[in-house]
Amino acid sequence: MFRSCTARVVSILAMLSLLVPVLYAGDTVRPGLEDMESWSVQVAPEETALVMALKDPLLSGLDVAAALQDWFDGRLLDSQGKKAEALSKWQQGLGKLSGLQPLPQSQWGGIPDASFAVLADLRMGSFPNVGLQVVQWTVDNLKQYGVLLFPRERPADAEYPLILYCHGAAFGIPNNFCLWLAELVEQGYVVIGPAMRGEDLFQMQMAINGQMLKCEGEIENLDGEVNDCLSMLSAAWKLPYVRKNEFAMIGHSFGSGAGLLTAARAGDKAKAVVSYDAWLVNPQRYYWDRMARGANNWLSWADFCNQPVADQLRGLMTRSIVHNAWRLQCPLLLFMGDAYDGSVFHLSHADLRRELDKHGKKYVYEPVPDGDHNFVLRIGSEPALYALKKQHAFLNTHYPPLASKNDAAGAQPAAEAQGAAAAGAEQNAAGEVEQ
Numbered sequence: 001m002f003r004s005c006t007a008r009v010v011s012i013l014a015m016l017s018l019l020v021p022v023l024y025a026g027d028t029v030r031p032g033l034e035d036m037e038s039w040s041v042q043v044a045p046e047e048t049a050l051v052m053a054l055k056d057p058l059l060s061g062l063d064v065a066a067a068l069q070d071w072f073d074g075r076l077l078d079s080q081g082k083k084a085e086a087l088s089k090w091q092q093g094l095g096k097l098s099g100l101q102p103l104p105q106s107q108w109g110g111i112p113d114a115s116f117a118v119l120a121d122l123r124m125g126s127f128p129n130v131g132l133q134v135v136q137w138t139v140d141n142l143k144q145y146g147v148l149l150f151p152r153e154r155p156a157d158a159e160y161p162l163i164l165y166c167h168g169a170a171f172g173i174p175n176n177f178c179l180w181l182a183e184l185v186e187q188g189y190v191v192i193g194p195a196m197r198g199e200d201l202f203q204m205q206m207a208i209n210g211q212m213l214k215c216e217g218e219i220e221n222l223d224g225e226v227n228d229c230l231s232m233l234s235a236a237w238k239l240p241y242v243r244k245n246e247f248a249m250i251g252h253s254f255g256s257g258a259g260l261l262t263a264a265r266a267g268d269k270a271k272a273v274v275s276y277d278a279w280l281v282n283p284q285r286y287y288w289d290r291m292a293r294g295a296n297n298w299l300s301w302a303d304f305c306n307q308p309v310a311d312q313l314r315g316l317m318t319r320s321i322v323h324n325a326w327r328l329q330c331p332l333l334l335f336m337g338d339a340y341d342g343s344v345f346h347l348s349h350a351d352l353r354r355e356l357d358k359h360g361k362k363y364v365y366e367p368v369p370d371g372d373h374n375f376v377l378r379i380g381s382e383p384a385l386y387a388l389k390k391q392h393a394f395l396n397t398h399y400p401p402l403a404s405k406n407d408a409a410g411a412q413p414a415a416e417a418q419g420a421a422a423a424g425a426e427q428n429a430a431g432e433v434e435q
Contacts, residue, residue: 112230278334
């Protein structure tokens, strides 16, 4: 085994505390990977040697296609009971890890054009001056849904700074978090939030015009979701009360992974990023962790592997903010709950920080005391309030809200504002948002 049983148990308990941050697009399994989560499998030393030798070059973004193919071939042979042939394949793979070249950088397109169609106008009882609309748009020939939050009463010529909110997990926009977003609107922002392809509009679904809305497409684990975010930005910039060609991103877990890539692709249009416990920051590390039979933090990994090796490596590079950190042009605030320190999430953030330092990027890394993976969703908790104060100061510095008459009287402190949202969140979340 690559890890002791104790380490495996700790990893699994940590993973369960995360509320498993997603990721189940596709349900196939590449032949040969069927027993990768079995604790009883005796792993051959030859396979262990190849997997360990693959780690550093894979994480470094080198082209390990030949050796990786031998690992897959060996896994298939082993699953067929051809042990000797499998051992030979793994030994051959060890000889294919010298003189490796870097994988090509991802070639990204521009920002997809889109326009909103408003489907419904909702209200939140706690925030009568905050408009909440369900909007629809199309990207990659897929119909997408999301929410648009804005001040109902505003100066005729006002143009508000725009915040893109990218939700975590893969179950739609958290209903009660609309209250958290409404607080941002009251501070002087317009907020948009895509549900993202393959997902329901809301976690607690409610009928919109008699239909339960679900975005077309399937979950792509930070590939197509970036287009969903970029196209929603494109549509929002056409609104008369939104500042053009600029935004800040706030995201959590799965959504933060997509949002970081969105900021990288948007270039100088991205003005600030606030990331809460981003997932798949270095997909190569998550990928290798599954090869090494570590904690399962990428549930659809065996499905992702069910494609040619060259396409897998290309897909990892496309999804990796670590290997695209040089493209980021805005300051970042990176939160990580420290209650599960040592996880692949933390190791991947260490990879990202090294790349940010290497390229001279501006960022703040903020471990959150007693924060688990989903601390930001526990509105009003100590970890959430701790982070919110820092988020408030960060945005005020790098992407401040539109000044309003409330500023002259003294804005409500961030922690107190969050307390108001927390009280509202105690109510039934679906009942708080009404058509």
